[in-house]
Each structure stands twice: as structure tokens, then as C-alpha cells.
Amino acid sequence: xxxxxxxxxxxxxxDRTVRSAFLYTREAHPGENYRHHTTxxxxxxxxxxxxxxxxxxxxxxxxxxxxxxxxxxxxxxNMTWIIGRGGIIIYKGxxxxxxxxxxxxxxxxxxxxxxxxxxxxxxxxxxxSWRTRNEEGFNAGLERAGPQAVSDFYLDKKD
Amino acid sequence: xxxxxxKDFEMAREMPPFDEFRNSLFVGEKAPDFELEDLDTGQPxxxxxxxxxxxxxxxxxxxx
Numbered sequence: 001x002x003x004x005x006x007x008x009x010x011x012x013x014x015d016r017t018v019r020s021a022f023l024y025t026r027e028a029h030p031g032e033n034y035r036h037h038t039t040x041x042x043x044x045x046x047x048x049x050x051x052x053x054x055x056x057x058x059x060x061x062x063x064x065x066x067x068x069x070x071x072x073x074x075x076x077x078n079m080t081w082i083i084g085r086g087g088i089i090i091y092k093g094x095x096x097x098x099x100x101x102x103x104x105x106x107x108x109x110x111x112x113x114x115x116x117x118x119x120x121x122x123x124x125x126x127x128x129s130w131r132t133r134n135e136e137g138f139n140a141g142l143e144r145a146g147p148q149a150v151s152d153f154y155l156d157k158k159d
Numbered sequence: 160x161x162x163x164x165x166k167d168f169e170m171a172r173e174m175p176p177f178d179e180f181r182n183s184l185f186v187g188e189k190a191p192d193f194e195l196e197d198l199d200t201g202q203p204x205x206x207x208x209x210x211x212x213x214x215x216x217x218x219x220x221x222x223x
Binding site for chain 1: 163164165166167168169170177179180181183184185186187188189190191192193195196197198199204206207209210211212213214215216217218219220221222223
């Protein structure tokens with residue numbers, strides 16, 4: 001995950017009344033060291049370990065054990081959403097690509113600033129996006145979770 | 160307990176063709192609100208409080 005880069009983005013945007021948060025979901029790749037959650041205490045413990053390991057600066061908000069929020073927003077493991085003031089969805093990303101998030105945010109804010117003067121109206125679109133693949137970091141994460149996480153992913157991938 | 164919190168990762172189950180994500184909510188719609196828990200304080204937090212005064216950027220994820 002692009003934790004540090006997203007923290008940096010949050011810091012850059014903080015003076016524009018933008019709130020940023022990390023919403024903690026189920027474990028994407030549970031293993032012996034960081035197991036799937038059966039209680040909120042499980043979730044809290046793993047989230048605290050993540051906070052300590054990654055030094056994430058944004059607030060961490062815990063979903064319910066059943067993932068009510070995560071499921072409503074599409075249940076993918078590392079999405080990013082931008083919600084406009086008042087609650088309208090501005091951006092939904094299937095993964096977290098910091099450059100794409102920042103580009104979408106800036107485009108939205110620029111449009112809002114110019115909306116009246118330039119008679120702009122919003123419209124819906126979809127587009128292809130790119131993110132950096134950090135295979136080394138991903139593999140380190142699997143190993144950190146435990147041998148089961150490694151074997152689940154790589155044995156499954158081979159099939 | 161449902162299988163939301165799976166013990167074992169399975170590619171086919173956990174990474175479907177993104178249908179739920181594609182069809183869940185759309186840009187331009189109202190974002191649903193949920194009660195969450197602030198990890199640091201242990202207090203309940205409404206998701207909507209994030210976008211009350213300005214835009215909110217919300218990243219979903221986990222340690223693993």
C-alpha cells in the first residue's frame with residue numbers, strides 16, 4: 001500500500017479543509033502472525049500493529065467485524081474514495097494510486113472554483129488509471145503475515 | 160459469523176472481476192454513512208463527519 005505517499009498527500013491537502021483517513025477492513029492476506037478477525041479486539045490489535053509498523057499519520061477508523069462499510073463501498077482490499085463536501089462521491093479507485101487520487105482531487109477542486117465563472121457543469125466519466133506495483137513490498141507483507149499467507153497466495157496463483 | 164473474515168486467501172473468491180466494486184456506488188451518488196471506531200480514542204465516529212466541512216479522502220486497507 002502507498003501509506004507514506006497517502007500520508008504526504010493528506011499533509012499537503014490539510015490546509016484545504018480536506019479530511020483524510022485510513023479505514024481498516026478485514027485482513028486481505030491473513031496468516032499465522034496476523035490472523036483474520038473474529039472479534040473487534042482482533043481488529044484493534046492488528047490495526048495497532050499496522051499503525052506502529054507503517055507509522056501512518058492519518059486517523060485509522062475501524063469498520064465493524066462484519067465489514068459493513070467495506071462491503072457497501074465495494075469490498076476490494078485497497079480502494080480509495082473521494083467524497084465531496086456534503087457527501088457526494090467524487091472519485092472511486094479500485095486500488096490506491098496516489099498520483100491518480102491527487103489528480104482527481106485537484107481536477108474536482110479546480111472545477112468547483114471555476115464552476116460559476118466559467119459556467120461549468122459536472123458529468124460522469126470512467127477512465128483507465130495506473131499505479132506503481134511494489135512487488136517487493138507486497139511479498140514482504142505476505143511474509144510478515146505468516147507462511148500461510150505466502151502459500152495461500154502463491155499456491156493459489158499457480159492454479 | 161459470515162465468511163467476510165476468511166481464514167485462507169483464495170484468489171478466485173477474494174479477487175472477483177470487480178463486480179461488487181463496479182456496481183456498488185457511482186460517482187455523483189450520495190455516499191452512505193456508517194459508524195466506525197477511532198482506533199486511537201476508541202470512540203465512535205460517523206464516516207459522514209469526514210465530509211461535513213470539506214472533501215474527504217478515504218483509503219481502505221489492512222495490515223496484510
